[in-house]
Amino acid sequence: MAYVTNVRMFTRVYELGSMSAAARDQRCSPAVASARIAELEKHLGVRLFNRTTRSLKPTEHGRLFYDGALGILDAISSAEARVMEAAQSPRGTLFVSAPLGLGRRLIAPLLPEFRKSYPDIDVRLRLSDRVVDVASEGLDMAFHLGVLQDSDLKVRVVADVPRVLAASPDYIAKRGNPADGEALIRDNHDCLNLRFPGAQEFQWTLETTNGPKRFAIRGPLESDDGDVLTDWALAGAGIVMKPRFEIAHHLASGALMPVAEASPPTKIQMACLLPSRRQKDPKVIVFSDFVIARCRKFITDGQSETV
Numbered sequence: 001m002a003y004v005t006n007v008r009m010f011t012r013v014y015e016l017g018s019m020s021a022a023a024r025d026q027r028c029s030p031a032v033a034s035a036r037i038a039e040l041e042k043h044l045g046v047r048l049f050n051r052t053t054r055s056l057k058p059t060e061h062g063r064l065f066y067d068g069a070l071g072i073l074d075a076i077s078s079a080e081a082r083v084m085e086a087a088q089s090p091r092g093t094l095f096v097s098a099p100l101g102l103g104r105r106l107i108a109p110l111l112p113e114f115r116k117s118y119p120d121i122d123v124r125l126r127l128s129d130r131v132v133d134v135a136s137e138g139l140d141m142a143f144h145l146g147v148l149q150d151s152d153l154k155v156r157v158v159a160d161v162p163r164v165l166a167a168s169p170d171y172i173a174k175r176g177n178p179a180d181g182e183a184l185i186r187d188n189h190d191c192l193n194l195r196f197p198g199a200q201e202f203q204w205t206l207e208t209t210n211g212p213k214r215f216a217i218r219g220p221l222e223s224d225d226g227d228v229l230t231d232w233a234l235a236g237a238g239i240v241m242k243p244r245f246e247i248a249h250h251l252a253s254g255a256l257m258p259v260a261e262a263s264p265p266t267k268i269q270m271a272c273l274l275p276s277r278r279q280k281d282p283k284v285i286v287f288s289d290f291v292i293a294r295c296r297k298f299i300t301d302g303q304s305e306t307v
Helices: 002-016 019-025 030-044 060-087 100-117 169-175 181-186 226-234 244-253 282-306
Strands: 049-051 056-058 092-098 121-127 141-145 154-161 163-167 191-194 204-208 211-215 239-243 268-274
Touching (some): 002 019, 100 121, 100 141, 100 226, 100 239, 100 244, 141 282, 181 211, 191 226, 226 244, 239 244, 268 282
Parallel strands (some): 191 239
Antiparallel strands (some): 141 268, 154 268, 204 211
């Protein structure tokens, strides 16, 4: 298994372009990562990377070996999957990503229950509102909210998620409750926007009597962390657009109140993205089925309660 471990480390160094990043990814020290690469280079009799104090680049031999290395790892994963499927005992480690709000409120709470049913599966959950690259980051699956870009990933649609515009009572007392999207723009309301590298939506798409319409909102505050926007809204700093499930407890307590209800936000799609080589992996199947079924029920029940 030492050789396989070294090959896996090589692919992560190649993909991440950093020994330290690959070490963090594989849960070891940079020294151990470097030693594994050195062992692999000694075995192959070639240098796989050119290293300087500031950069690490694959050599021509490294580029040639990468595709074969992926094939080795995929073949091992497929063989393990067939054995585990036959034994009906999925095991191993899953690397999963999700947006912050979705991950914290829907997915993370499910993991203790999942582990009780599948104690041999470890889950590494990574939460971020940035756009992730499933393949290059070595993920087994990624949960996604929003418009999907064309890719070779398998997409499992979970649900269409209702969203809401909301503000604190203090903000509404100072600035008023805009009736609709037109009032948001006309009265120059402070809108709290989620912006990060790779984000596609810098406008809010709202439902109007003439169908969906995009509104070029403005505001003094923006962040790449959706929970920060919620905190700002609670502090009276502006109006936030969020999936309803993320702020349902604040709406129920009155800490936040719906605004512009004549033109609510369009629903946003929640999906599970799977690399093609992971689709038949038993641990991927049982985890995705488990999470999707419960998220779908939670979102559907929440929609029925708000109708």
